[in-house]
Amino acid sequence: MRKKIKISINGESVEVEKGTSILDAAKQTGVIIPTLCYHKDLCIAGNCRVCVVEIVGQKRLAPACATPCEDGMDVLTNSFKVRNSRKHIIELLLSEHNTECTSCYKNGGCELQLLASEYKIMNQDFINLVPFHNYTIDMFSPSIIKDDSKCIRCQRCVRTCAELQGVNALTMSYKGDHAKVTTFFEKAMNDVVCTNCGQCVNHCPTGALVEKNYIEEVWNAIADKTKHVVVQTAPAVRVGLGEELGFDPGTRVTGKMVAALKRLGFDAVMDTDFTADLTIMEEGTELLTRLKGALVDKNPTIKLPMATSCSPGWIKYIEHMYPNYLDHLSTCKSPQQMFGALVKTYYAKARNLDPDKIVSVSIMPCTAKKFEANRPEMHDSNFRDIDYVLTTRELAIMIKQAGIDFMKLKDMHFDRLMGESTGAGVIFGATGGVMEAALRTAYEIVTGREVPFDNLNITPVRGIEGVREASIKIENPLKAWSFLDGVELKCAVAHGLVNAKKVMDSIVSGKSHYHFIEFMACPGGCLGGGGQPIPTSPEIRAKRAEAIYAEDEGMPVRKSHLNPEVIKIYKDFLITPLGEKSHHLLHTKYTPRNRF
Amino acid sequence: MSTSYQLKRADFIFKNENDWEDVLRKSISRPPNELINELISSELKGRGGAGFPTGLKWKVTSEEVNDVKYVICNADEGEPGTFKDREILSRVPFKVLTAIAICGHVIGARTGFIYLRGEYFFLQNELNKAINEFEYYCKEIKFDFKIKIFMGSGAYICGEETALFESMEGKRGEPRNKPPYPSSFGYMGKPTVINNVETLAHTYTIFKYGSKRFYDLGVQYSRGSKLFSVSGDTPKPGIYELELGMSLADFVEEFGDDDTKAVQVGGASGFLVPRKRFAETNIGFQGKLVGISLPTGGSMMLFNSSRSMFNVLDNYLNFFAEESCGQCTPCRVGCQQLLKGIKAVKRGEKNAQYLDKMLKLAETMQFTAKCGLGQSVGNSFSSIVENFREEMIY
Numbered sequence: 001m002r003k004k005i006k007i008s009i010n011g012e013s014v015e016v017e018k019g020t021s022i023l024d025a026a027k028q029t030g031v032i033i034p035t036l037c038y039h040k041d042l043c044i045a046g047n048c049r050v051c052v053v054e055i056v057g058q059k060r061l062a063p064a065c066a067t068p069c070e071d072g073m074d075v076l077t078n079s080f081k082v083r084n085s086r087k088h089i090i091e092l093l094l095s096e097h098n099t100e101c102t103s104c105y106k107n108g109g110c111e112l113q114l115l116a117s118e119y120k121i122m123n124q125d126f127i128n129l130v131p132f133h134n135y136t137i138d139m140f141s142p143s144i145i146k147d148d149s150k151c152i153r154c155q156r157c158v159r160t161c162a163e164l165q166g167v168n169a170l171t172m173s174y175k176g177d178h179a180k181v182t183t184f185f186e187k188a189m190n191d192v193v194c195t196n197c198g199q200c201v202n203h204c205p206t207g208a209l210v211e212k213n214y215i216e217e218v219w220n221a222i223a224d225k226t227k228h229v230v231v232q233t234a235p236a237v238r239v240g241l242g243e244e245l246g247f248d249p250g251t252r253v254t255g256k257m258v259a260a261l262k263r264l265g266f267d268a269v270m271d272t273d274f275t276a277d278l279t280i281m282e283e284g285t286e287l288l289t290r291l292k293g294a295l296v297d298k299n300p301t302i303k304l305p306m307a308t309s310c311s312p313g314w315i316k317y318i319e320h321m322y323p324n325y326l327d328h329l330s331t332c333k334s335p336q337q338m339f340g341a342l343v344k345t346y347y348a349k350a351r352n353l354d355p356d357k358i359v360s361v362s363i364m365p366c367t368a369k370k371f372e373a374n375r376p377e378m379h380d381s382n383f384r385d386i387d388y389v390l391t392t393r394e395l396a397i398m399i400k401q402a403g404i405d406f407m408k409l410k411d412m413h414f415d416r417l418m419g420e421s422t423g424a425g426v427i428f429g430a431t432g433g434v435m436e437a438a439l440r441t442a443y444e445i446v447t448g449r450e451v452p453f454d455n456l457n458i459t460p461v462r463g464i465e466g467v468r469e470a471s472i473k474i475e476n477p478l479k480a481w482s483f484l485d486g487v488e489l490k491c492a493v494a495h496g497l498v499n500a501k502k503v504m505d506s507i508v509s510g511k512s513h514y515h516f517i518e519f520m521a522c523p524g525g526c527l528g529g530g531g532q533p534i535p536t537s538p539e540i541r542a543k544r545a546e547a548i549y550a551e552d553e554g555m556p557v558r559k560s561h562l563n564p565e566v567i568k569i570y571k572d573f574l575i576t577p578l579g580e581k582s583h584h585l586l587h588t589k590y591t592p593r594n595r596f
Numbered sequence: 597m598s599t600s601y602q603l604k605r606a607d608f609i610f611k612n613e614n615d616w617e618d619v620l621r622k623s624i625s626r627p628p629n630e631l632i633n634e635l636i637s638s639e640l641k642g643r644g645g646a647g648f649p650t651g652l653k654w655k656v657t658s659e660e661v662n663d664v665k666y667v668i669c670n671a672d673e674g675e676p677g678t679f680k681d682r683e684i685l686s687r688v689p690f691k692v693l694t695a696i697a698i699c700g701h702v703i704g705a706r707t708g709f710i711y712l713r714g715e716y717f718f719l720q721n722e723l724n725k726a727i728n729e730f731e732y733y734c735k736e737i738k739f740d741f742k743i744k745i746f747m748g749s750g751a752y753i754c755g756e757e758t759a760l761f762e763s764m765e766g767k768r769g770e771p772r773n774k775p776p777y778p779s780s781f782g783y784m785g786k787p788t789v790i791n792n793v794e795t796l797a798h799t800y801t802i803f804k805y806g807s808k809r810f811y812d813l814g815v816q817y818s819r820g821s822k823l824f825s826v827s828g829d830t831p832k833p834g835i836y837e838l839e840l841g842m843s844l845a846d847f848v849e850e851f852g853d854d855d856t857k858a859v860q861v862g863g864a865s866g867f868l869v870p871r872k873r874f875a876e877t878n879i880g881f882q883g884k885l886v887g888i889s890l891p892t893g894g895s896m897m898l899f900n901s902s903r904s905m906f907n908v909l910d911n912y913l914n915f916f917a918e919e920s921c922g923q924c925t926p927c928r929v930g931c932q933q934l935l936k937g938i939k940a941v942k943r944g945e946k947n948a949q950y951l952d953k954m955l956k957l958a959e960t961m962q963f964t965a966k967c968g969l970g971q972s973v974g975n976s977f978s979s980i981v982e983n984f985r986e987e988m989i990y
Contacts, residue, residue: 066773088960092929179922
């Protein structure tokens with residue numbers, strides 16, 4: 001326990017641990033200090049200066065976020081001096097900011113706009129600095145739009161890209177009046193190491209970084225009577241969407257979401273969880289095949305550990321950063337793309353539809369999925385497998401536009417054929433979930449018994465640590481898998497690319513002896529994805545994770561191989577995991593990329 | 597002009613003394629505490645302009661428990677109108693090297709750096725030769741100490757101590773949040789003493805002659821002598837070592853061209869003093885009871901009546917708008933607003949009252965900017981606008 005000290009905030013005494021910032025101490029006394037560059041996920045920058053407070057006896061004001069409390073400190077958060085200075089700073093930020101708020105995608109969700117409205121900046125008479133800069137909007141990325149005229153140089157995106165993701169696609173360049181957030185040699189966002197993870201979008205306080213939205217395109221498709229519009233929803237969306245529509249973080253809104261999608265006019269509302277279960281069948285089988293190839297046949301071309309391939313941010317990351325290690329990736333497509341390939345083949349055939357007339361939409365917690373859907377290799381149905389990807393936030397916008405009172409909706413069920421899921425599919429949305437789902441199935445295939453964990457909850461792979469390890473010893477396997485007898489299956493889970501880098505570096509150095517590793521680009525996994533509601537913070541991610549695991553526990557079936565629709569698709573269409581159809585529709589290849 | 601105080605020349609820094617080996621040997625044979633007390637009783641304050649008591653800085657850093665500590669000589673002399681450090685390094689480099697090593701002995705550092713301004717690359721060769729000779733001697737007397745030169749890249753902001761550390765660490769030169777201070781968390785996160793070139797040169801004098809010799813110069817709160825870089829409308833520009841505490845009137849009497857309308861004390865980040873305030877202004881650190889005391893890193897720019905103060909301010913603000921690191925709002929945007937603001941007033945696009953709004957903004961910048969750069973832009977802005985308001989408008 002650290003030493004306690006006493007400070008006074010606006011005359012009220014508060015006891016805090018030594019090292020607590022003034023900002024946190026103020027929160028304890030119910031005093032809110034406005035912030036902009038501060039974000040719970042990131043290191044303290046102290047550069048926006050919106051949070052300045054007065055420490056009695058000091059001439060200069062101190063940034064509350066960056067100043068630790070000291071014993072006996074007398075802090076004023078709303079003095080004459082503080083109020084004037086803070087107002088000045090907001091005015092300054094507005095003067096360099098493109099304030100065409102009504103035509104901004106972040107209108108209503110912009111932290112600077114909110115501050116301006118709180119402080120009632122009515123007579124902005126500082127000189128508008130925007131025309132003095134040659135701003136252009138970078139629209140080249142299929143996922144992210146970067147508009148420098150709206151940037152307030154808080155560097156949240158820069159810190160996000162460096163600290164959470166270790167990608168450093170965005171950095172500060174130039175100085176003084178020319179200081180700006182930019183990419184390597186100011187190339188377009190689609191031409192640099194950006195993984196499209198969208199964490200910068202999720203952390204940007206203004207409209208400088210936003211997702212490229214496809215809302216109008218989807219509305220148009222729905223309105224087109226000749227089109228059959230199918231929608232799929234990712235596991236993490238159901239635990240995040242509620243936040244945009246009036247619910248507290250951690251509220252599960254699966255049934256309401258389905259109901260809302262049906263009201264929006266989608267012709268079929270199905271579930272990415274179904275293909276998550278399918279992924280487990282394919283990826284689990286692939287893992288076992290690789291284990292056999294490596295351990296029994298000693299085939300040197302078979303690479304272990306096998307890495308998961310569900311997270312498109314992670315895929316682009318490894319393509320850029322470890323292009324010589326692409327053989328370690330599972331060849332399985334992500335659940336989104338499996339779904340896309342099946343909708344225009346399996347589903348079209350079963351429903352007797354012309355695949356050309358199907359518009360396939362997916363709702364994802366992710367901006368990298370927009371890039372993934374855009375990959376040239378994702379046309380295995382002979383059409384573009386996924387036509388439009390919307391983030392959780394974009395879906396919320398559509399629901400609001402449609403005038404749906406979301407909170408009053410009655411729960412509905414997903415449509416059949418590709419709408420059935422298991423608890424294993426649901427937990428794909430949380431870090432460790434793919435690993436847990438895979439183990440539930442693979443262990444049972446090999447041994448004929450359930451995983452030896454209480455209530456199927458493989459708790460060692462759950463949690464928030466950046467890298468987690470677990471191992472399961474295989475004993476008494478079924479005859480076909482006798483070569484695995486006594487093998488200790490070593491697994492690791494990494495989320496946030498900065499942690500992925502740690503694990504990859506250990507593989508490169510030859511120190512890692514894992515068999516199977518789950519990688520997720522975003523902190524917390526998909527539930528903390530770049531397309532999830534803003535704000536996302538460690539607490540909110542924890543609540544969404546709780547919701548995911550609660551959803552899993554509540555499912556009647558919790559193992560992918562028992563999903564009745566999965567059983568049916570193998571019986572009717574795919575025949576067998578890693579079979580010829582699977583190979584054609586559900587698996588893919590990867591492209592080595594340069595770092596610059 | 598009648599004055600109570602005459603200009604007193606001093607001659608310590610550039611005095612040719614070929615005894616650095618003696619000074620080094622004798623100093624490092626003394627216990628650190630004794631040297632610290634010597635510095636504290638000399639009342640030497642930082643000569644870079646901020647005026648932090650040097651003895652205290654060394655003392656605090658010496659008390660930090662850490663196997664690795666650093667001494668850094670800040671030779672990123674970038675303040676407009678300052679050119680003394682360049683002369684010190686080229687004329688008496690051994691005094692500085694000796695002082696760095698003594699500081700290393702005091703605080704327990706085995707490595708020293710000279711952060712050399714990018715534009716001073718021409719000093720590098722000579723300085724490296726001096727360092728080689730110096731290290732050779734250190735080896736001879738079995739004193740384990742290394743000095744390296746780190747070349748800056750030309751950013752003004754990197755003279756700010758924490759931005760300087762960032763720059764040395766290979767990062768973008770942006771000031772850090774303080775606390776923690778360099779004494780506990782400096783270069784590479786290690787306890788670091790960072791002193792201006794001239795400050796170190798003065799410690800040489802103090803260790804050689806004892807603190808009293810130094811203390812006896814100057815006035816209360818502003819002890820010792822200081823180098824002044826005199827430039828502008830003066831018949832004798834150059835570098836002069838003078839005792840602190842002189843009145844600006846005496847200074848102008850000595851250096852002016854009989855038409856001095858104002859003096860910029862302390863460079864672009866300092867204050868402009870108009871003629872009517874020469875007599876009541878003293879050059880030294882805050883704390884003097886009578887009159888105004890202005891600290892300075894040594895830059896003294898004289899302007900005569902042919903100069904437009906609008907142009908002077910415009911020049912300063914252009915400099916700051918460009919040299920701000922751009923991370924904190926008040927400095928990055930504030931500088932641009934002040935610069936564009938005075939132009940707008942001059943052109944009649946904004947009325948004269950807009951100057952008052954900008955004066956308030958300049959005050960906010962002083963209160964809220966992250967580092968000394970942004971905090972001191974208001975010094976020149978306010979002192980020029982308040983004293984020469986009509987020149988801003990017409």
